[in-house]
Amino acid sequence: MKRVKKKLFSDFIAQKGLKSTRQRDTILEFFLASDRHMSIEELYLKVRAKHPNIGYATVYRTLKLFAEAGLAREIQFGDGQTRYEHVNEGEHHDHLVCTRCGTIVEFENPVIEKLQDEVALSHGFLIETHKMELYGLCPKCRK
Amino acid sequence: MKRVKKKLFSDFIAQKGLKSTRQRDTILEFFLASDRHMSIEELYLKVRAKHPNIGYATVYRTLKLFAEAGLAREIQFGDGQTRYEHVNEGEHHDHLVCTRCGTIVEFENPVIEKLQDEVALSHGFLIETHKMELYGLCPKCRK
DNA sequence: TTGTTTATGAAAATCACTTTCACTGACTGG
DNA sequence: CCAGTCAGTGAAAGTGATTTTCATAAACAA
Numbered sequence: 329m330k331r332v333k334k335k336l337f338s339d340f341i342a343q344k345g346l347k348s349t350r351q352r353d354t355i356l357e358f359f360l361a362s363d364r365h366m367s368i369e370e371l372y373l374k375v376r377a378k379h380p381n382i383g384y385a386t387v388y389r390t391l392k393l394f395a396e397a398g399l400a401r402e403i404q405f406g407d408g409q410t411r412y413e414h415v416n417e418g419e420h421h422d423h424l425v426c427t428r429c430g431t432i433v434e435f436e437n438p439v440i441e442k443l444q445d446e447v448a449l450s451h452g453f454l455i456e457t458h459k460m461e462l463y464g465l466c467p468k469c470r471k
Numbered sequence: 472m473k474r475v476k477k478k479l480f481s482d483f484i485a486q487k488g489l490k491s492t493r494q495r496d497t498i499l500e501f502f503l504a505s506d507r508h509m510s511i512e513e514l515y516l517k518v519r520a521k522h523p524n525i526g527y528a529t530v531y532r533t534l535k536l537f538a539e540a541g542l543a544r545e546i547q548f549g550d551g552q553t554r555y556e557h558v559n560e561g562e563h564h565d566h567l568v569c570t571r572c573g574t575i576v577e578f579e580n581p582v583i584e585k586l587q588d589e590v591a592l593s594h595g596f597l598i599e600t601h602k603m604e605l606y607g608l609c610p611k612c613r614k
Numbered sequence: 615t616t617g618t619t620t621a622t623g624a625a626a627a628t629c630a631c632t633t634t635c636a637c638t639g640a641c642t643g644g
Numbered sequence: 645c646c647a648g649t650c651a652g653t654g655a656a657a658g659t660g661a662t663t664t665t666c667a668t669a670a671a672c673a674a
């Protein structure tokens with residue numbers, strides 16, 4: 329899986345006429361090894377722990393690049409932090425977010441997706457993407 | 472409808488021991504007369520056109536108050552602007568957002584809501600709220 | 615290896631709020 | 645009705661999270 333993503337990124341870099349740099353490789357490494365929902369800050373801190381010379385701006389710019397390359401996606405959970413999640417070929421999922429502890433659980437539901445398409449169509453919209461988040465208490469926090 | 476909302480707000484004000492001011496009345500007036508999805512900036516500009524002496528901070532604080540009073544709700548469409556929409560008694564709806572022109576259409580779908588609850592339950596979550604936005608092209612922009 | 619062009623890091627600038635603070639203006643008790 | 649009290653207001657300063665700038669460094673082509 330990591331191999332595939334790395335290939336995807338180096339192809340993107342090449343095809344765009346960009347340069348392959350040590351920093352980008354490092355950041356990709358850390359991104360691939362990370363949780364599925366990292367804020368820029370979180371990834372930056374992880375990277376900096378091993379590579380104190382890599383700056384925040386570079387992490388920020390590189391994450392944007394990952395999104396452009398199609399191996400990451402920006403998400404907002406309304407807490408004022410932009411997060412990036414991993415994108416896997418043809419996969420889409422939504423989120424359950426615990427309002428107390430911040431735990432994020434992913435889920436997929438084809439039936440809902442289908443209904444979404446129907447709703448959109450009935451309003452004449454052609455859907456490109458969607459976002460669905462359910463906020464509440466996770467099992468632990470319910471106690 | 473406006474009468475009801477105004478009553479709601481004045482009751483809230485009274486019950487909280489807050490004060491009724493000319494500014495709050497003015498801002499409520501403009502909010503009630505507005506589109507259903509206004510950013511603070513947009514409402515501020517509309518208000519300022521008629522009342523140049525009302526400041527941004529007051530609009531900002533008053534909108535928060537409307538949310539607390541239950542007649543407005545904060546929404547985020549990921550464009551970095553906080554918007555406020557009107558809240559009507561017992562109503563919940565989701566949004567279709569045009570990625571080209573920004574048009575926002577509201578919709579309700581009880582079947583999806585039910586499925587959301589089921590999904591949440593199957594993960595042990597107790598849902599408080601949810602957010603669902605479908606992004607794509609509106610009928611006009613499809614042409 | 616050099617030249618050209620993109621990338622990087624540190625710092626400054628933005629953006630969209632949020633808070634502060636000195637001054638106003640609502641309401642309350644007389 | 646009138647002063648005192650305390651919440652409300654506006655302008656400006658402060659915040660937090662990016663986002664951009666700019667001088668320097670590092671790729672990669674020739």
